[in-house]
Amino acid sequence: MHPIRKKRLTIVLFLLAGLSIAVALTTYALRQNINLFYDPSQISAGEAPVDVRIRAGGMVEQGSVVRDTESLKVEFRVTDFSHSVPVEYVGILPDLFAEGQGIVAMGRLNNQGRFVADQVLAKHDENYMPPEVADALEKASKSNGSATAGGAKPATY
Amino acid sequence: MYPELGQLALILALLLAVLLSVVPLVGSLTGRDNLQAFARPLASGVFVFIGLSFAILTHAFLTDDFSVAYVANNSNSLLPWYFKFSAVWGGHEGSLLLWILMLSGWTMAVAVFSRRLPAVMISQVLSILGMVSVGFMLFIIVTSNPFDRLLPNVPMDGADLNPLLQDFGLIVHPPMLYMGYVGFSVAFAFAIAALINGRLDAAWARWSRPWTTVAWAFLSVGIALGSWWAYYELGWGGWWFWDPVENASLLPWLSGTALMHSLAVTEKRGVFKSWTVLLAIVTFSLSLLGTFLVRSGVLTSVHAFASDPERGTFLLVLLAVTIIASLTLYAFRAPVVHVRSRYGSFSREIFLLLNNVLLVSATLLVAVGTLYPLVLDFLDMGRLSIGEPFFNLTFSPLAIAAGLLMGVGVFSRWKKTDAGWLARKLLWPLAVSVLISTAVMVGYGGFTPWAFLGIFTSVWVTTATFWDLWDKSASRKGRIHGLKRQSRSYYGMVFGHLGLAITMAGATVVSNYGIERDVRMVPGDVAELGDYQVVFKEIGERRGPNFTAQYGSFDVLLDGKLVSELHPEKRQYAVAMSVMTEADIDGGLFRDIFVAVGERISDDAWAIRIQYKPLIRWLWLGALFMATGGFLAVSDRRYRIREPVARSTTKPVSDPTDVQGAAGAVS
Numbered sequence: 001m002h003p004i005r006k007k008r009l010t011i012v013l014f015l016l017a018g019l020s021i022a023v024a025l026t027t028y029a030l031r032q033n034i035n036l037f038y039d040p041s042q043i044s045a046g047e048a049p050v051d052v053r054i055r056a057g058g059m060v061e062q063g064s065v066v067r068d069t070e071s072l073k074v075e076f077r078v079t080d081f082s083h084s085v086p087v088e089y090v091g092i093l094p095d096l097f098a099e100g101q102g103i104v105a106m107g108r109l110n111n112q113g114r115f116v117a118d119q120v121l122a123k124h125d126e127n128y129m130p131p132e133v134a135d136a137l138e139k140a141s142k143s144n145g146s147a148t149a150g151g152a153k154p155a156t157y
Numbered sequence: 158m159y160p161e162l163g164q165l166a167l168i169l170a171l172l173l174a175v176l177l178s179v180v181p182l183v184g185s186l187t188g189r190d191n192l193q194a195f196a197r198p199l200a201s202g203v204f205v206f207i208g209l210s211f212a213i214l215t216h217a218f219l220t221d222d223f224s225v226a227y228v229a230n231n232s233n234s235l236l237p238w239y240f241k242f243s244a245v246w247g248g249h250e251g252s253l254l255l256w257i258l259m260l261s262g263w264t265m266a267v268a269v270f271s272r273r274l275p276a277v278m279i280s281q282v283l284s285i286l287g288m289v290s291v292g293f294m295l296f297i298i299v300t301s302n303p304f305d306r307l308l309p310n311v312p313m314d315g316a317d318l319n320p321l322l323q324d325f326g327l328i329v330h331p332p333m334l335y336m337g338y339v340g341f342s343v344a345f346a347f348a349i350a351a352l353i354n355g356r357l358d359a360a361w362a363r364w365s366r367p368w369t370t371v372a373w374a375f376l377s378v379g380i381a382l383g384s385w386w387a388y389y390e391l392g393w394g395g396w397w398f399w400d401p402v403e404n405a406s407l408l409p410w411l412s413g414t415a416l417m418h419s420l421a422v423t424e425k426r427g428v429f430k431s432w433t434v435l436l437a438i439v440t441f442s443l444s445l446l447g448t449f450l451v452r453s454g455v456l457t458s459v460h461a462f463a464s465d466p467e468r469g470t471f472l473l474v475l476l477a478v479t480i481i482a483s484l485t486l487y488a489f490r491a492p493v494v495h496v497r498s499r500y501g502s503f504s505r506e507i508f509l510l511l512n513n514v515l516l517v518s519a520t521l522l523v524a525v526g527t528l529y530p531l532v533l534d535f536l537d538m539g540r541l542s543i544g545e546p547f548f549n550l551t552f553s554p555l556a557i558a559a560g561l562l563m564g565v566g567v568f569s570r571w572k573k574t575d576a577g578w579l580a581r582k583l584l585w586p587l588a589v590s591v592l593i594s595t596a597v598m599v600g601y602g603g604f605t606p607w608a609f610l611g612i613f614t615s616v617w618v619t620t621a622t623f624w625d626l627w628d629k630s631a632s633r634k635g636r637i638h639g640l641k642r643q644s645r646s647y648y649g650m651v652f653g654h655l656g657l658a659i660t661m662a663g664a665t666v667v668s669n670y671g672i673e674r675d676v677r678m679v680p681g682d683v684a685e686l687g688d689y690q691v692v693f694k695e696i697g698e699r700r701g702p703n704f705t706a707q708y709g710s711f712d713v714l715l716d717g718k719l720v721s722e723l724h725p726e727k728r729q730y731a732v733a734m735s736v737m738t739e740a741d742i743d744g745g746l747f748r749d750i751f752v753a754v755g756e757r758i759s760d761d762a763w764a765i766r767i768q769y770k771p772l773i774r775w776l777w778l779g780a781l782f783m784a785t786g787g788f789l790a791v792s793d794r795r796y797r798i799r800e801p802v803a804r805s806t807t808k809p810v811s812d813p814t815d816v817q818g819a820a821g822a823v824s
Contacts, residue, residue, distance in 0.1 A: 037542070
């Protein structure tokens with residue numbers, strides 16, 4: 001083969017090799033690390049897989065936060081005003097965590113239907129509503145007619 | 158009155174930018190020198206009026222002019238003056254104005270520092286920068302005017318700056334980052350100009366190299382500052398979250414790093430031309446993509462301010478126009494690669510090519526992880542997120558591979574390197590690296606494969622870099638003379654590579670040997686943290702200029718001896734009605750001790766986060782080294798000496814009249 005052609009071929013092969021390694025790594029890692037979002041209604045209806053790392057979100061139900069005084073364990077319920085799901089978490093909650101706030105939690109659903117969170121996210125702005133939560137609330141309020149309990153409504157953002 | 162003047166200045170700048178993007182370009186294409194002569198004055202004009210507009214907005218902030226909506230939303234009369242100053246870029250409109258200020262500053266700099274360039278080149282480069290400015294000025298004037306008034310109902314006081322942003326980090330992080338982001342527009346403009354007039358030669362690479370390097374150095378510092386800020390301000394001790402906004406800044410950095418190396422090959426050896434041009438286009442497109450992601454509101458994070466669909470659409474159109482136009486030009490004009498110079502399959506060229514493959518793979522990977530959830534969401538195919546493990550799992554091997562390769566690459570020679578010679582050269586550095594990294598692992602106690610690979614790679618890069626420096630500085634007139642004889646750009650490379658090694662060492666050690674504990678403490682409690690003990694003494698009240706705080710007092714002990722006293726706070730900002738956790742950190746070169754107060758659990762018990770972070774400062778120290786390397790390389794004398802008008806032996810690779818078809822360009 002002509003030396004220049006040969007060189008080009010090597011270059012192309014290098015590029016292809018790099019690209020395929022990247023693609024292989026990416027797909028492998030993607031398959032393991034995609035976290036799907038479920039809202040409280042879906043979880044109550046049993047649509048969410050058990051013991052798989054997922055994200056769940058909604059509003060923290062008024063009056064549902066129970067804090068263990070001897071450890072960092074916290075229990076609360078997350079609601080979309082049509083269904084609610086019990087959540088437990090051990091650790092420090094974000095500054096903006098409060099009853100009536102929209103949150104997103106990462107964790108696993110156990111077989112008693114409790115969501116064991118390893119991470120709770122409440123965003124940096126008190127007017128902010130996680131988009132997933134806003135969607136979930138909208139969906140739930142549609143299926144419920146106009147019932148929005150608790151006086152809270154999805155913030156416009 | 159003043160705000161209207163600011164608005165007027167902005168509009169005048171837009172008009173001048175329109176002229177800048179047309180007149181010199183037309184002059185260069187028709188060969189009319191009198192039109193080309195407008196390039197520099199117009200570039201200065203844009204800069205002056207944008208500067209004026211920015212100064213007026215700053216004035217509105219410093220004088221608490223709450224009749225300006227943007228000031229009312231992002232400032233407050235109680236804010237200390239330096240935060241009023243930095244609040245100028247604390248929201249959407251102002252940060253865009255900063256973006257444009259940077260862009261016009263870079264344009265101005267090109268006009269000033271490129272006296273030696275041919276008139277055609279400079280006119281085209283400035284025209285293209287003018288076009289980019291037009292796009293962004295239209296965006297700001299049409300969708301995000303910072304000078305909109307709240308008349309006649311002027312609020313009594315402002316809504317305050319988001320407390321997270323009331324920090325030294327906000328003063329320095331965005332300007333540095335934007336300097337980098339926007340700086341890649343210069344490399345882009347040079348690439349497009351080269352495509353337009355078909356001059357893709359070594360001279361072109363030499364002209365765009367220093368600009369790319371400076372932009373890259375600023376971006377490195379900007380990203381590091383962002384990471385540092387996240388660490389002490391909002392991260393509860395984390396330093397990189399693979400958050401889409403962080404990734405948005407990492408993407409142009411990765412491809413910019415590739416560009417910098419590929420430009421070196423193009424300048425020195427005249428090869429990889431098409432590839433280099435493509436990288437320049439891609440890098441700036443990624444800067445624009447980053448701006449789109451952060452500014453359009455498709456992401457929700459601390460960086461995404463109140464969003465508005467019109468803005469997103471505008472930015473997306475701007476992004477699409479830039480990418481489509483430049484890639485079309487590329488397809489038609491990229492030269493057929495006439496490789497005049499030969500290089501063997503085992504040469505510095507090949508090592509730099511591999512570097513590019515790895516960096517581009519890393520760029521693609523981060524792009525996929527960042528954009529995939531957004532695209533899926535946009536197509537209504539479900540909401541999902543891609544977690545940190547994805548990035549850690551895929552990015553780390555590439556980073557390690559790049560590091561291992563770098564150690565070999567620094568010894569390699571242009572054209573051809575003898576494999577046996579290279580292997581013998583590497584033997585000692587390899588042995589030394591294995592010894593040192595094993596010693597480090599034993600020192601930190603605990604072996605994990607990833608930790609070993611990370612530490613080994615950074616020691617390997619360091620050893621190889623110094624070994625090469627030692628080799629090169631050998632001189633009959635003595636070592637000092639030999640060291641002095643090396644060029645600044647060589648020292649630039651040394652610093653850049655050492656910087657990467659330092660950052661890698663920091664990242665590896667802190668991820669593998671750091672300790673994080675969340676504990677419930679009452680005053681008087683002692684918590685163990687590795688070899689340290691953290692004593693919770695008391696918690697009281699404190700009043701700041703615009704907040705009240707719970708003020709904790711902790712002692713950090715090592716073997717019973719007091720190391721430091723820390724005072725983390727939990728602040729309540731009255732105006733914005735928000736709570737902020739201010740961690741307190743005992744920082745050091747080899748370890749940080751981090752204490753943050755969480756929520757109150759019962760009357761006297763608090764949730765406390767304590768962390769031991771070994772070598773965390775190295776993360777950012779490495780970035781400083783890299784940036785220093787960049788600035789050293791740019792100060793090399795070959796960029797300063799005046800050369801006789803270059804009569805390059807190689808003719809321009811493609812003749813402007815010889816328009817290549819897309820198919821031809823790929824070969």
